[in-house]
Amino acid sequence: MKSKVNAIWPPILLAALFLLAWQALVVIQDLKPYLLPAPSLIFTTFITNLSLMLETGLYTATTAVLGLLLGTVLGIVLAMVAQRFFVFRNLMIPVAAGIAAVPIVALTPILNNMFDITSRTPRVLITAIVVFFPIFVNVYRGLTEVPNVQLELMRSLSATPRTVTRVLRIPNALPFFFTGLKVAAPLAVIAALVAEYFGGPQEGLGSKIASSAANTAYGRAWAYVVVAIIVGLAFYLITLLLERVTTPWAGRSRSA
Amino acid sequence: MSTLAVHAEGVWKIFNEGANNEVTALSDVSIDVGKGEFVSLIGPSGCGKSTLLRVIADLIPPTRGSVSVAGVTPHEAREKHQYGMAFQQAALLDWRTVRRNVELPLELAGWDKDKRKARALELLEMVQLQDFADHRPWELSGGMQQRVAIARSLATDPEILLMDEPFGALDEMTRERMQNELLRISKATGTSVVFVTHSIPEAVYLSNRVVVMSPRPGRITHVVAVDLGERNEDTRESDAFYDSVTAVREALRGRATPVGEGGARLAETS
Numbered sequence: 135m136k137s138k139v140n141a142i143w144p145p146i147l148l149a150a151l152f153l154l155a156w157q158a159l160v161v162i163q164d165l166k167p168y169l170l171p172a173p174s175l176i177f178t179t180f181i182t183n184l185s186l187m188l189e190t191g192l193y194t195a196t197t198a199v200l201g202l203l204l205g206t207v208l209g210i211v212l213a214m215v216a217q218r219f220f221v222f223r224n225l226m227i228p229v230a231a232g233i234a235a236v237p238i239v240a241l242t243p244i245l246n247n248m249f250d251i252t253s254r255t256p257r258v259l260i261t262a263i264v265v266f267f268p269i270f271v272n273v274y275r276g277l278t279e280v281p282n283v284q285l286e287l288m289r290s291l292s293a294t295p296r297t298v299t300r301v302l303r304i305p306n307a308l309p310f311f312f313t314g315l316k317v318a319a320p321l322a323v324i325a326a327l328v329a330e331y332f333g334g335p336q337e338g339l340g341s342k343i344a345s346s347a348a349n350t351a352y353g354r355a356w357a358y359v360v361v362a363i364i365v366g367l368a369f370y371l372i373t374l375l376l377e378r379v380t381t382p383w384a385g386r387s388r389s390a
Numbered sequence: 391m392s393t394l395a396v397h398a399e400g401v402w403k404i405f406n407e408g409a410n411n412e413v414t415a416l417s418d419v420s421i422d423v424g425k426g427e428f429v430s431l432i433g434p435s436g437c438g439k440s441t442l443l444r445v446i447a448d449l450i451p452p453t454r455g456s457v458s459v460a461g462v463t464p465h466e467a468r469e470k471h472q473y474g475m476a477f478q479q480a481a482l483l484d485w486r487t488v489r490r491n492v493e494l495p496l497e498l499a500g501w502d503k504d505k506r507k508a509r510a511l512e513l514l515e516m517v518q519l520q521d522f523a524d525h526r527p528w529e530l531s532g533g534m535q536q537r538v539a540i541a542r543s544l545a546t547d548p549e550i551l552l553m554d555e556p557f558g559a560l561d562e563m564t565r566e567r568m569q570n571e572l573l574r575i576s577k578a579t580g581t582s583v584v585f586v587t588h589s590i591p592e593a594v595y596l597s598n599r600v601v602v603m604s605p606r607p608g609r610i611t612h613v614v615a616v617d618l619g620e621r622n623e624d625t626r627e628s629d630a631f632y633d634s635v636t637a638v639r640e641a642l643r644g645r646a647t648p649v650g651e652g653g654a655r656l657a658e659t660s
């Protein structure tokens with residue numbers, strides 16, 4: 135426990151030093167805000183516009199959560215299908231890789247045209263596409279990389295494939311799922327934000343960063359960036375917490 | 391045949407038959423295990439001990455030959471939970487408590503919750519782990535984990551125990567304690583045991599008969615009958631024990647008289 139507390143201080147100290155150096159650089163070199171605004175300016179902008187900041191962050195976070203849910207459900211379901219049905223296995227993996235290679239930047243304007251201009255749907259879909267791949271790959275590995283001896287044990291007990299999935303494969307896949315989710319959750323925030331750059335409703339962090347920068351409100355643009363970082367970190371930390379609670383055995387020496 | 395726990399006749403197992411990586415893991419193996427009998431399989435790595443055990447357990451089909459387990463086909467015996475199995479690795483499920491690991495076979499056999507809990511606690515008491523029922527497997531030592539695995543293999547009160555080097559990963563002290571425990575349990579429950587091991591003293595100490603196998607192709611070369619009576623602290627130091635150890639060692643070196651046609655039949659030992 136003590137080492138955990140000690141592990142918190144170095145990064146905080148480093149961040150503080152970094153911000154100090156940044157502030158000093160801006161003041162001493164007299165940098166213009168469009169080049170680099172001072173942390174103090176970003177901070178005051180953040181505080182004075184707090185409710186707007188939260189509202190904007192919440193919009194993007196909501197898009198990210200919806201896309202994360204959709205992509206996660208799709209990833210899990212397709213991984214289970216791929217594990218269970220041999221014919222799908224060789225089909226699904228190239229398809230999943232293909233989905234991972236979709237250029238979301240190019241796809242966003244197309245999806246925007248397909249849906250209502252005020253709709254959040256294209257952004258959710260983009261996020262889901264980005265989320266799908268890390269979830270699918272990790273869950274598929276978790277469902278299939280089961281120790282052989284445990285599979286033999288299940289067979290010796292005459293377990294049906296469905297029972298093996300329930301009793302063995304799904305719990306075995308849980309730590310793998312969280313490995314995927316730890317990648318997917320912050321990625322969902324980035325995808326939701328990037329999708330906002332390409333048209334659609336003028337809401338969310340992506341839109342606001344773009345419009346603030348266009349209106350030479352650099353302090354505000356950077357304040358939104360700070361919000362984006364906070365949202366991304368929050369997603370990651372929540373995932374970490376969920377992992378601790380639901381898979382306490384992960385990372386323990388396997389008894390198998 | 392209904393008096394036999396295991397009856398195997400002319401069993402062959404050829405992996406990748408016809409391909410250039412063909413392996414004859416079992417060649418014309420015949421073996422009978424009587425009810426309540428303790429039989430060990432011993433031999434160098436790759437001589438087909440695990441393969442024979444897995445054919446008996448219906449984990450893999452034999453290429454040729456016939457096998458019956460508790461008077462029925464291995465498939466039926468497996469479906470009816472008539473044998474319990476333990477491996478070198480305890481193969482416990484990390485996400486279940488110790489008690490819920492022991493309950494697993496009962497769960498799959500459709501027992502209701504209260505009955506299987508009571509049975510699991512009874513089994514944990516038998517392997518002296520009742521205080522660890524609510525622990526997780528990773529909190530236990532290797533020897534304790536293996537005891538849990540043995541308790542699990544006994545859960546449905548099977549007629550036969552199939553064990554593949556279950557004590558192979560344990561230190562010598564733990565191992566001897568586990569051997570005594572296994573003997574006590576198998577005697578108390580009247581269970582027949584087929585036990586794979588690398589250790590000559592272990593095979594001799596535990597068994598009524600030691601079946602010696604040799605590789606390429608995997609086959610039974612000798613069957614050594616062991617008659618040490620009731621085992622106790624002095625057994626391991628007795629002359630009879632050393633004589634049997636020597637007999638098995640000689641057999642492994644291929645010096646003793648090999649078994650004749652018909653393989654490891656019961657008749658030859660009595």
Ligand SMILES: Nc1ncnc2c1ncn2[C@@H]1O[C@H](COP(=O)(O)OP(=O)(O)O)[C@@H](O)[C@H]1O
Nearest residue numbers: 405413415434435436437438439440441442608
């Ligand atoms: N699934 C398999 N496919 C191909 N060869 C196998 C397979 N299982 C075992 N073998 C081979 O069969 C032989 C006997 O193996 P095994 O029964 O595991 O030996 P033992 O348990 O006595 O060490 C070995 O040569 C091994 O490589």
Ligand SMILES: [Mg+2]
Nearest residue numbers: 439440441554
């Ligand atoms: Mg083996």
